[in-house]
Amino acid sequence: MADRPLRADARRNRERVLEAARELFAASGIAVPLDEIAARAGVGPGTVYRHFPTKEALFEAVTTARLHDLVEFARARAAADDPAAAFDEFLDRLTEEAAAKRDLPEAFTAVGMDGLAPAREELFAVLTVLVRRAQEVGAVRAEIRASDLLALLKGMLQAAGESPDPTVLDRIAVVLRDGLRPPAPQRINLSTDTPGGRAP
Structure with a gap:
């Protein structure tokens, strides 16, 4: 009924x-x-x-809505003309939300809250699209999968949630972004000069 x-x-x-x-x-x-x-x-x-x-049921109701907001934000950028910028905008939004709302990191890392599963799955699906499109333009390392990124994001958010330092999230986010970028080509020194400027 x-x-x-x-x-x-x-x-x-x-x-x-x-x-x-x-x-x-x-x-x-x-x-x-x-x-x-x-x-x-x-x-x-x-x-x-x-x-x-239960309090957990109330928490699920609130944080499911937060995750759906992130999903809609990501979907709106999934077909953007600039996939690299769209990917960066999603990471910016996630970092800002996590810094302002302590329950968002818990929504990513909470165990045993089955009510959050559908929203997490939707987020994973749209994240897969953002990662693939960013890879196509060389903005994200080719070997990275959406599951890898999600694991990294969970770690970042958990660290932020456990630390009393309000700046830790920004620092970790910078390292995460740097690690996602393809490595720069190594420069090959073709000069026969020594560091002092003279050939041996």
Whole structure:
């Protein structure tokens, strides 16, 4: 039997809970107490549990929406005229979001939250397109796969989530970008001169 539509007041309460959870999960991650979310929403803990039976279910609802925002951002750039710029823009957006919202790194690395799986799969699919197109124009190393990039991104986001240093994400992101670029051709010195400028 299909679920009954929520009454207007129940819908309002659900939206208030989601809004409070978005704010608090972004600030503190999944560790934020459920009672604090209920207080921010102006409802009792029982109201939260009626809509979301566990804190994990509420976290999944909030972070699935964050992942879908990333998916839509990536899809909008998947057919861009400049694949290299499109790939960089996605990495910029991911870095900015992760720096501002502590729950995004947890959405990538959380274990046992099956509700996040469909959004992760969508992100992987569009990431595959961005990587392939960036490789076609020589902006990303040819041997890199989307699964490799996702593993690197998870590591970067986990490190950022565990560090109290707000600048660590930017530093790791720079190293990640440098590592993804194809190696520059080695210069061959054809000169017979010694470093001092004279032949031996």
